[in-house]
Amino acid sequence: MPRRDLRALFRTNVEGLDAVYVFANREDERIAFDSAFAAHQAGLDDPVAQVGDMTSPRSNVLTFYGVGGIGKTSLSRQLQARVESPDESLPEGWPAISEAPKVLTARLDLSREAGHDFESMILLLRAALAPLGRPMTAFDLAFARYWERNHSEPLADYMSRHGFFSRLPGASAVPQHLSEAVTEVIGLAGMGVPGLPLLVQTGPGLVAALRDRSRRRHALKDCRRLPDLLEADASLDSLSFYPHLLAWDLASWQRREPIGLVVFIDTFEQVGSRSDRDLERLIQRMVWLMPNAMFVVTGRNRLDWDDPGLADRLDWTGSVSWPGLAAGTSSEPRQHLVGFLSPRDCDRYLRTRLIRDGQPAIPADIRQRIVANSRGLPLYLDLSVMRFLHLLPRPEAMTPDDFSEPFPGIVARVFRDLDQAERSILRAVTLLDAFDVDLALVTAGVTSRAAAQQLVQRPLVLHAGDGRWPYYLHDLVREQVRVADVGLDDSWTPQDWSDAAARALIALGRIAVGSRLLRDRRTLISVLNQGFRLAHEYRLQLDWLVDAAYWYVEDSVWEPTLRPRVSADTEPDRELQLTTPAQTLAVALETIAKRQRVHRGETLRLLERCAAADGLGDQARDLIAYFHAECQRDLGHPAESEREMLGLIGPNRRMADAALRGLSHLQRRTGRFAALASQLQGRPLVGVWHRATGELHWTQGRLDDACREYDAGIAWASEERLPGEIALTSACRAWAASLMSAEAGRSAIDAAREALRSVTIAWAELLVACAEAACRAGEVDAEQLCDQLVSDARQRGLTSPEAYAQFARAFHFAVLADVDGLLRARALIRSLVHGHQFAYLCEIVDFWLGTSAPDDGLPAAQWVDERDVTAGRWLETVQSRRRDRQALRSVDGI
Template identity: 40%
Template sequence: MAGRDLRALFSSNDRGLDADEAFTNRQLQWQAVTDALTAHQQHTSGPDFDVEDLESGRRNVLVFHGVGGIGKSTLSRKIEAALAHAEHRPPQWGAPAWPAERLLPVRIDLARSAGADFEQIVLCLRLAVASLGRPMPAFDLVLRRYWEHNHPGEPLDEYVRRGGLLSRFTNAVALPQQIQSALADAAQALALPGTVGGALSQLTGSLVTALRERRQAVRALAGCSRLADLLEADPDLDTLSFAAHLLAWDLAQLPADKAVLPVILFDTWEDTGDRTHRDLERLLQRIVWLMPNALFIISGRNRLQWADPALGGQLDWTGPNAWPDLAAPAPAAAMAHRRGARQILIGDFSAQDCEDHLARRLSRGGQPLIGADLRAVITARSHGLPLALDLAVMRFLEIRRSGRRPEPDDFGDFPALIARTLADLTPDERHVLRSVSLLDAFSVPLATQAAGLAHEAAALRLSERPFIREIPTALWPFHLHQVVRSAIRHAADHTDDRWSEQDWRRAAERALAALGQEWSTGARRDRALLIGCLRQGLALAADFRLELDWLTEAAFTYVGDSVWEPLAPPERPGSAGGLVSASDALVELLSALTRRQHEHRSRTADRLTAVIDSGLLPQELHQMALYYRAKALRDIGQSTESRRGYQQVADGGGRLAPAARRGLAQAARLAGDFPTAFAAAQTLGWEGRHQRVLGDLWWVQGEPARAAAAYLAGRTEAEQHATSGEAAHNQALRALAVAFLDPGQADDELDLAQQLLAGLDLRATGINAAIGALIRDAGNPALGDRVRTLRTEIDIAGLTSSAPTLELALAFHQAVLDDQDGLAATIDRLREQTRGGDYTYYTDIASFMAGLPLPADHTPPRWLDGDQATRARWRALVTARRDLLHTGR
């Protein structure tokens, strides 16, 4: 429906202007329903679909979620009506791809006020199916047994007629008749006299026996492989929930000309429980899983969390493999209109709804008054907020009255939106609102501290306003609607209590201090909180050129664990894109360190050089830039410059000095000066990661067992210090060392390495694990493609230092196979890669593996116990692998 927009109508002298209050009727949400129906129908009619498959992931769920009162229940009712009767479908909603008579929609309101319990929900499903006029024999047998046990002497039809959730089903009388028919058919097949009263237990026992023995008499039910198990189970709610599988099986047995597609709409899902008590949700999830031939449309206030593996144990099926369509949350602004989405936010208008609203709001002669290009701009900048669309329409008319043509730049932030937003807020609430506009997200305590208030009441009241959005599971649950936030931050504020520039700066200082206090003294000082505080703190510091304060310590904590979550700081203004403040430099430093997992290391070195040359960072952070540039230079093969950087940091004596001394020890190892590296390792301690340095030394001596023990000790130390990145480093290297000794044990070590790497962004460590997998498989054919893939990955990442290790793994494989030609080519590549002086001993090791002599003029490295002992150990590893392959173990 559409009414007259009198305000717009009385804003113009143009009598030809049509001003309508356009009604937006959720066409895109309906499109999501029809898309889901189409995909579901194609899936269930495919040759690979099996209604009894209990392991494949489910794609039979569509979710509409949003704040209370936004129209989810209305949409649910409209969808049910549109599917059941074409005449009830709004004219803007397109028809489904198949007739309504092939659909079987049933809507169940789960609201507590509706008084639904699980038993009634199951009965609703069966009553809906009763309209088909056919018994559901497998399900009906279990339902009758359940009913007799839990409602002795109470006729099912009388129970249904008493009212409540079940009273709307007009075919209630048909259900007992269909159940009786199913029982009679089973009794006749078994040659039993009856199916009522005491004979029910006899029927059940006889039927179970016949099913177990696969008798020909019950061949109609014998195809339902789990019927006997459910007939033998205790007739309780658990059994009733699993009986949904039988209903799905019965529906799948319908003849093709009678087949239907059940569409089950569960509304008010939030009333199934909370995030702690999920008893009813668990039962309902079983129905969804066990009826893969039905499409479920669920509406509630929150997204379904079923794809979260953390819910294992609370629900029966969890994780992204079980529910692939529910796994990845999309940004809220995209969820309402992204085609193919299965969790759709109901709230702000979708882009198409905004376009439709603007096109129909103002028109002349049936044509939109606001042009298509301008409508697109307004739609994008409104973020779907209806108020922003209204203000845009009024501004359009205001500019039009002036005789000027409205332009896209006229529709940015609306000062009136500030006044409208602040109109009914108390002074304290207005103060909190402006304060939290500085934050991407906030909690009530954080908002209170950022506002500098002593009490949380104003923040609590503000959190309940409709322009505050809530994601209960987020680190900070609240955030401002983007249009409101942008208007408050950037639009001209003409209110009486508007803030000056100094007011905004003081608020930014309070917000930064509040974030720092939350990170340093909060109840949950974990990695997620650190990242959240850093992201918001970096933006504040850069926007307002604030002192770094706690950001320095947070930056060291961030890099200390080597996890490298993306901080995604926005681009900051500067001199010709340069750095103009310490906060700008810190943003660039951390961004370069994060992006080095995805950029060529030469790019990392260049970015860090720019930070160093700016001279903006305090000494501690300046040394951080020096240290990580030295690492990047090492990775791209610039060893001399890398050692110079390490030495500069080590001489500085700061908190990264132990790490720099480790870098120098590793530089000695790379140069083949193993005694110097070994002596240095004794002085490094945990801070210098001494066990990892020792492990790196031992395996190149041909002693992978000692190396594996050192890496294990390093991993244990890292776990004791809760340093997950270092633990993953050590485990990947331990897997590489073990792979030389025992391929079977290497499987377990590599699996653990992958587990520790999950959720971490450690490109070089992942490559080490992949090289370990190649060593494990040495002697087996078809490693060539994997080697080429790794070479490409190493080249793209700029990890020049990893290339010789890959070639050494290939040399081990070729030595095991006695592939002399291949080995010669590999040694040539190693000589080429190590011409700079680092890793030259890898050519020695490759020769040791194959029992080849070294050139007479060759200068050997300083092995820890001589080249002959080292040669013997490497050769023994090759012969041991050959023996293992020959014995077939």
């Protein structure tokens, strides 16, 4: 049924006056939706065939875009309510949907406050189809396997903990549907009924059964991509292709009866910046894979998927792929600019917003003045209604002159209509991106909870949902409240504003402490973003922001959502102007997070500018210096990196342990293994030192020992809930295991890719790819993979993955006993040697070459054991791989 804003019923105490929720009529947009939906449904000649077609253009996206405050979300919700409950009351002038098929809807709110990740979006889509009352067999089978592999918590418990699922009709049946799908398919495959917990173990046999044409008696026999998706890693990337299975299941229904699925995607502008399209890429993939569903997208910007220049960032681009998104297209579905309301729609809104005795409460002449000044902005209309309610009890009659102000004026008038406590709270929340009642009261320095509760019910305050901070002010209102705070008895002085900002910063600091204890990175990032802006604008001390910066980096998780809202020009050809310590630390932290997506040279340049800025304390400067030293190492400057790392070691230096680990990496890179072993012996073998020890072991050819140390490190990181460390150590283990045997390597690679599903660490991703190349040693495509890895590493400015890719190439030729190829690979490694850096890799290759090794005067490594002992281990590694290959060829021959 249409959603009614019950808060409107409590916004006036005037007897006989009804304050009613009113949707600002959008007749043109309604017509566009009806036309688009009709065209989309008419185009579903054979839904199953269309879902299986991966090359034809897509015409399943209707877009409404426009400036903030124009009413896009209201439009989206009203359209959804109309198709969900066509018999309920409709906006004036909106006809019922004629001859509509059964329509199911889903809503994906992409706002930060909603807190939906891609996994929850896929679940919301599946929940939207729950009212059909039976499993979506292909999807449910794959998703059951995915959930079992990635979560220890039952799906039913997860969905009950997240309230947005409980609001969906039939969503509670989804876990049962998954269980039924697993039972049905495994039973039909002749494998018994093992139950959901055993799906992972039965996976290989199940896939074989699905591929066996003689046994494909069930409905899944035509879902030809299902076996491949069941064989793929149960990762985020694989999950992003599961919408194809959901579309296939839906298409099977649509062949039998007319069923429509409309997915409303709101606040699309918040899926990422125009330079970071990771989430947008996954959402676009979902849209492409579901041509039998219509997507209604609302946001501030038009979709630019029709731009062929985005081919390196999105899967499908250009007007050939998305004809409806191209400029000048006239057929639906297409893109529509949501403009300001027409004068007729504005008057209709005002006539129906306040009702007395069945008639409009606002007189016609006043409505005319409000409409003329509003310029069609719905927010202005609502603020004018608020002012009307305030003036209504006074004895003198209202006139149009009482509503003569343009937008800034009406905000000023509304502001003056509030009592003193409400004004203080309103001023305070203009400092915050989002807030709850408690944060508003602390920032304002008042204790009147009743005043705060009253304020958040006013049209000035927008509701973000049920997140940590459920309220926020429209950006334009935030700006204009400052303008309105002039000439009042209680107007804030500059010092008052600064004091409020300081109170807010302290309150955010307390929240940051709690977020760290709970490992709640989403909240930590939010308080960092708000805290940096406050400290910058009001020149406040960094205080807890330094601690929070350390907490942010300690997990080695680099989300693209860390975007300090502090102005700074970071164009390469311009000088970066940093005016406050908060701005400097904000830019530094953002640079550290973004280094996973840009060349290390760019990161180095920005960190150098941050380090040169004034006002940073020692701890903040140490944080910047450490990551600067890391960049020096990654770019192949070991001497400079070592000098900086040594400078960070000392009592009471927070980066001392990290710098010691950094030195261990440098010692390994430069072949000082004996010194590294001595250093590790002097430290308790706990925490991340397991990884450092494992890295020492693999260089010595002690691959079993390396894997054991990595396993211990992964266990520790799992206990400490450190996903970044788990991913790093898992990547290192994959590399060592891939040199040990192809079978062990592939298992370790799967585990590493799973660990990397939730984090972004470029070095670890490349190392896992190097492990894949080492696994393929002796295969025809191994060298081609190494070429691609070298290119990827150079693009990111990472020297060690490039060296390991060349080492994997050498390993490939060593397994083949190809001396010429091995010499060529050695020459490529040799080109990367600077001083002692990576010389040890050439020396290992020389072990394999034996008497064919060139004598080019490279410095010898300081091996932990005798050189001949180490050489023997590396020779055995190659010989073991050759025996494995011979055994496989023998089996194939049989």
